[in-house]
Amino acid sequence: MLELKGVVSGYGETRVLHGTDFVVAAGSVHALLGRNGVGKSTTLKTIIGHLPLQDGSIAFQGSSIDRSPQVNARRGIAYVPETRDIFGSLSVQENLELAGRLAGVNPEWTIARVIDFFPNLKDRLSNGGQELSGGEQQMLAIGRALMTDPKVLVLDEPTEGLAPIIIQQIFAKLKELKSGGMTVLLVEQNLSFALGLADDVSLMSRGQIAWRGTATDLRNDDVAHEKYLGV
Amino acid sequence: MDAGFWILQFLNATQFSMLLFLLSIGLTVIFGLLHFVNLAHGALYMLGAYIGISAAAWTGSFWAALVLAPIAVTLIGAVLYFTLIDRLRSAGPMNQVLVTFGLIFVFIDLVRIGWGDVALGLNAPQVLSGATDLGIVSYPTYRLFLIGLGAMVMAILWIVLSKTQIGAMIRASVENEAMAKALGINVGELFFAVFCVGCALAGLAGVAAAPVLSATTGMGISILIPTLIVVVIGGLGSLEGAIVGSFIVGFIETFSAAILPGLAAILTYVLLAAVLVLRPRGLLPARA
Numbered sequence: 318m319l320e321l322k323g324v325v326s327g328y329g330e331t332r333v334l335h336g337t338d339f340v341v342a343a344g345s346v347h348a349l350l351g352r353n354g355v356g357k358s359t360t361l362k363t364i365i366g367h368l369p370l371q372d373g374s375i376a377f378q379g380s381s382i383d384r385s386p387q388v389n390a391r392r393g394i395a396y397v398p399e400t401r402d403i404f405g406s407l408s409v410q411e412n413l414e415l416a417g418r419l420a421g422v423n424p425e426w427t428i429a430r431v432i433d434f435f436p437n438l439k440d441r442l443s444n445g446g447q448e449l450s451g452g453e454q455q456m457l458a459i460g461r462a463l464m465t466d467p468k469v470l471v472l473d474e475p476t477e478g479l480a481p482i483i484i485q486q487i488f489a490k491l492k493e494l495k496s497g498g499m500t501v502l503l504v505e506q507n508l509s510f511a512l513g514l515a516d517d518v519s520l521m522s523r524g525q526i527a528w529r530g531t532a533t534d535l536r537n538d539d540v541a542h543e544k545y546l547g548v
Numbered sequence: 549m550d551a552g553f554w555i556l557q558f559l560n561a562t563q564f565s566m567l568l569f570l571l572s573i574g575l576t577v578i579f580g581l582l583h584f585v586n587l588a589h590g591a592l593y594m595l596g597a598y599i600g601i602s603a604a605a606w607t608g609s610f611w612a613a614l615v616l617a618p619i620a621v622t623l624i625g626a627v628l629y630f631t632l633i634d635r636l637r638s639a640g641p642m643n644q645v646l647v648t649f650g651l652i653f654v655f656i657d658l659v660r661i662g663w664g665d666v667a668l669g670l671n672a673p674q675v676l677s678g679a680t681d682l683g684i685v686s687y688p689t690y691r692l693f694l695i696g697l698g699a700m701v702m703a704i705l706w707i708v709l710s711k712t713q714i715g716a717m718i719r720a721s722v723e724n725e726a727m728a729k730a731l732g733i734n735v736g737e738l739f740f741a742v743f744c745v746g747c748a749l750a751g752l753a754g755v756a757a758a759p760v761l762s763a764t765t766g767m768g769i770s771i772l773i774p775t776l777i778v779v780v781i782g783g784l785g786s787l788e789g790a791i792v793g794s795f796i797v798g799f800i801e802t803f804s805a806a807i808l809p810g811l812a813a814i815l816t817y818v819l820l821a822a823v824l825v826l827r828p829r830g831l832l833p834a835r836a
C-alpha cells in the first residue's frame with residue numbers, strides 16, 4: 318500500500334533521513350519505532366508531503382506520492398500529527414466537517430459514526446477545539462482523520478501525554494479499526510501499545526531502518542530492544 | 549458641547565471606522581493568511597476612487613461605479629498577485645515592504661498620468677444627497693449610507709467566516725496552514741480568493757469614500773498609516789480584530805481631533821505603543 322525506497326529528507330540543509338526503506342502492507346498495522354530524534358516524525362511528514370522528498374521514492378497504491386499534502390490527502394492518506402493540531406478556532410463539529418469534505422458522496426465515516434466511535438466527543442460538538450482535554454483532542458484528531466475516509470491512517474505518537482485510562486480507550490479503538498481492515502502506519506514510544514497493535518515493525522536508527530520484522534519477532538529479540546529502543 | 553455635538557462626533561467616528569474597517573480587513577487577512585505585508589493595499593484604495601470616478605462619468609451612474617471599481621481593482625490585484633506577491637511570499641517581510649512600498653509610488657505616478665494631479669470629486673447619487681434629520685441632529689445622508697455599507701460588509705463577512713464551510717476553511721488555514729493542507733484543503737486557491745476579496749473591499753472603500761473625501765494621489769498613503777495601526781492593534785488575520793481595531797482608531801482619531809486637537813496626532817501612536825508592549829500580538833489575534 319505504501320512503499321518507501323531510499324528516502325532522503327530533512328529540514329533545509331539538515332538531512333535527517335538517509336535512505337529509509339520500508340513497506341506498509343494493505344490492511345496491516347505497521348509500527349515505526351526508535352529512540353527520540355531518529356527521524357520517525359520526519360518520515361511521516363515526508364510521506365504526507367509536508368517535507369520535500371530529496372531523494373528516493375515513496376509509492377502509495379503503486380504510484381508516486383505527490384509533492385503537495387492536499388493531493389495526498391485526497392488520495393487517501395490521513396495524518397494525525399504528534400501535536401494533534403486540532404483547529405482551536407473551530408468547533409469540534411467544524412473540525413470534523415472540514416475533514417468530511419474530502420470524503421465522497423456516500424462517506425463511510427460521518428459525524429454520527431465518529432461520535433458513536435468516540436462517545437466522549439458527543440457532548441463536545443459545539444465546543445471550541447481549544448477547550449478539549451488532551452484525550453479528547455486525540456480522539457478528535459483521529460476522528461477527523463477518519464472523516465476523510467482514508468485508505469491509510471498515519472499516526473504520530475497517539476498516546477503521548479495521555480492518562481493510562483485514555484490510552485486504553487484509544488488502544489481499543491485502534492484495534493477496532495484494525496479488525497475493520499484499516500491500514501495504519503504508527504509511530505509510538507509506548508512499546509506495549511505499539512506491539513499490541515502492530516503486525517510489522519521497523520526500528521529506526523539515525524534516519525535508516527536498522528531492524529525489521531513482525532511484532533512477535535521483536536518481542537523475542539532482546540538484542541534489538543536493547544540496541545534500538547534502549548529498554 | 550451639547551448632545552448634538554457628541555452625536556455628530558459619534559457619527560463621524562463611526563463613518564471613519566467603517567472606512568478603516570473596509571481597508572484593514574483586506575490587509576489583515578492578507579497578512580494573516582499569506583504572511584504577506586502588502587503596503588500597496590492603500591494604493592488599491594486610491595485606484596478604487598479614481599476608477600470609480602471615471603466609471604461614474606462613463607456610465608452616468610454612481611451605482612455602476614460602486615460595482616465596477618471594486619471589480620477593476622480586483623483584476624489589478626490579481627495581476628499583482630501572480631506577478632509579484634506569490635513570488636515574494638517567501639522573500640521575507642523586509643523585501644515585501646520594500647517592493648510594495650515602491651509599488652505605491654508606481655501607482656501614484658500611473659494615476660498622475662491617467663487622471664492628473666488634481667483632486668477629483670464624485671457626486672453622491674440623488675437619493676443619497678442632502679441630509680437626513682435624525683431628531684437632535686441632521687446628518688449627511690451619504691455618510692449614513694457609508695455607515696450602513698460598512699455595517700453590511702461587516703455582517704456578511706462575519707456570517708461567511710463564522711457560519712459557513714468556506715469560513716471554517718479560512719479560519720483553519722489561518723490557524724494552521726500545514727494541517728489544513730493535510731486535510732485536503734487547497735490553501736493556495738483559498739488564499740487567492742481571499743486576497744481578491746480584500747482587493748475588492750479596498751476598491752469599494754476607495755469609490756465609496758470619493759464623494760466624501762474626493763480623490764487625491766495622496767489618499768492611499770494617508771489612509772495606510774491608520775489602517776496599519778488598526779491591523780496591529782486588532783491582531784493579524786482576525787475579523788474581530790479588524791472590527792475592534794477600526795472602531796478604536798476611528799473613535800480616538802475623530803474624538804481627539806474634535807476635543808483635544810493638540811494631542812490628536814499622537815494619541816493613536818501612544819495606543820499603538822501600549823498595545824505593542826502589553827499585547828504584542830494585538831487585542832484579538834487569529835492565532836491564539
Ligand SMILES: Nc1ncnc2c1ncn2[C@@H]1O[C@H](COP(=O)(O)OP(=O)(O)OP(=O)(O)O)[C@@H](O)[C@H]1O
Pocket residue numbers: 328331333351352353354355356357358359360399506
Ligand atoms: N523543524 C525542524 N527543523 C530542523 N530540525 C528538525 C526539525 N524537526 C526535527 N528536527 C531534527 O530532526 C531530527 C529527527 O526529528 P524527528 O522529529 O523526526 O524525530 P522523532 O524520531 O520523531 O523523535 P521523537 O520520538 O522525539 O518524536 C532530530 O534531530 C530533530 O532535532
Ligand SMILES: [Mg+2]
Pocket residue numbers: 357358359399473
Ligand atoms: Mg516524533
